[in-house]
Amino acid sequence: MSPHLGYPFRGPHYQPGPPPPEPPAPAGPPTGAPFTVTPATAMPAPPSPAAAPPAGVTASPPGRRTGRVLATGIALSVLAGGLAGAVTGNWGDSPAVSAPVELPQANAPSGGAPQGSIAAAAASVLPGVVSVRAGRATGSGFAIDQQGHVVTNAHVVEGASDVSLVLSNGRRVDANIIGVDANNDLAVLQVTGNVEGLRALPLGRSSQLHVGDPVLAVGSPLGLEGTVTAGIVSAVDRQARFGDNGNRQSAIQTDAAINPGNSGGPLVNAAGQVVGVNTAIATMGTSSRSGNIGIGFAIPVDRMTTIVKGLID
Numbered sequence: 001m002s003p004h005l006g007y008p009f010r011g012p013h014y015q016p017g018p019p020p021p022e023p024p025a026p027a028g029p030p031t032g033a034p035f036t037v038t039p040a041t042a043m044p045a046p047p048s049p050a051a052a053p054p055a056g057v058t059a060s061p062p063g064r065r066t067g068r069v070l071a072t073g074i075a076l077s078v079l080a081g082g083l084a085g086a087v088t089g090n091w092g093d094s095p096a097v098s099a100p101v102e103l104p105q106a107n108a109p110s111g112g113a114p115q116g117s118i119a120a121a122a123a124s125v126l127p128g129v130v131s132v133r134a135g136r137a138t139g140s141g142f143a144i145d146q147q148g149h150v151v152t153n154a155h156v157v158e159g160a161s162d163v164s165l166v167l168s169n170g171r172r173v174d175a176n177i178i179g180v181d182a183n184n185d186l187a188v189l190q191v192t193g194n195v196e197g198l199r200a201l202p203l204g205r206s207s208q209l210h211v212g213d214p215v216l217a218v219g220s221p222l223g224l225e226g227t228v229t230a231g232i233v234s235a236v237d238r239q240a241r242f243g244d245n246g247n248r249q250s251a252i253q254t255d256a257a258i259n260p261g262n263s264g265g266p267l268v269n270a271a272g273q274v275v276g277v278n279t280a281i282a283t284m285g286t287s288s289r290s291g292n293i294g295i296g297f298a299i300p301v302d303r304m305t306t307i308v309k310g311l312i313d
Helices: 063-091 118-128 301-312
Strands: 129-134 137-143 149-152 163-166 172-181 186-192 214-219 227-241 248-254 266-269 274-281 296-300
Touching: 118 129, 118 137, 118 214, 118 227, 118 266, 129 149, 129 214, 137 214, 149 301, 163 186, 172 301, 186 301, 214 274, 248 274, 274 301, 296 301
Parallel strands: none
Antiparallel strands: 129 137, 129 163, 137 149, 149 186, 163 172, 172 186, 214 227, 214 266, 227 248, 248 296, 266 274, 274 296
16 A cells, blocks of 8 residues: 555545655765754645536536545535534533622621711711702801701892701701801801701811811702712911902811802811801802812801801890
């Protein structure tokens, strides 16, 4: 049997041709070379296959190649049938059921917000903050005692005859204006009727603030009741102009976001104590509709306390 294989698909009547001539023996290594050099030899080209007939025309096969072509066709058919069976055999199987995807989530910390956190301070302050509706103006305020006294800015209730408050529980109550200090932009309101759901906020000391202390601004910016923003004390004795007389006054500067509607709301420290009354913001232009740029001002609570006592008495 000749070792020459030719094409891989051959029928039983295939007669091998003469074996290819033996390749010449490689030349010996060049003189002085430390190793044997083996040149790459080209494999003999296989015999050319019969020319395929034009599309749509059946060619008459040569007599001697009939058995070989038939056997080749049978071999290919068997091979194709085996592959088809292997592929289609899996189609009838039931698809594997994948397990549901689960993304693990941590449980909320037990015991609520830790003492001294922003969340704890916000939770303690929100029940004492109200949204002030005075005619077409809206602002914020906060309760200072259980008798229903609420502090806000004078410019929030300026020229208003009817004032109402929206409490943190959504209940709406009426209020009267009992005192206004326009030069210091402060006003005191008195809730008429039931004050249930309104909690008085503890007052801190603005004189004990330091630059970098965390603070929260709470109120109803753009009418969004119960909004809390966080920041720090940027300066403790910043001179700013507010009030009817436009005099320069000492104010607390903060980067906690303060926007229109925050006026009259409390600025509180991390313990939930009021340290200022949010009153004004710096803007980049002359438009009064400009928003927060990270520079807000609050009336210090130490000065507020002195003025409010006089307004109530």
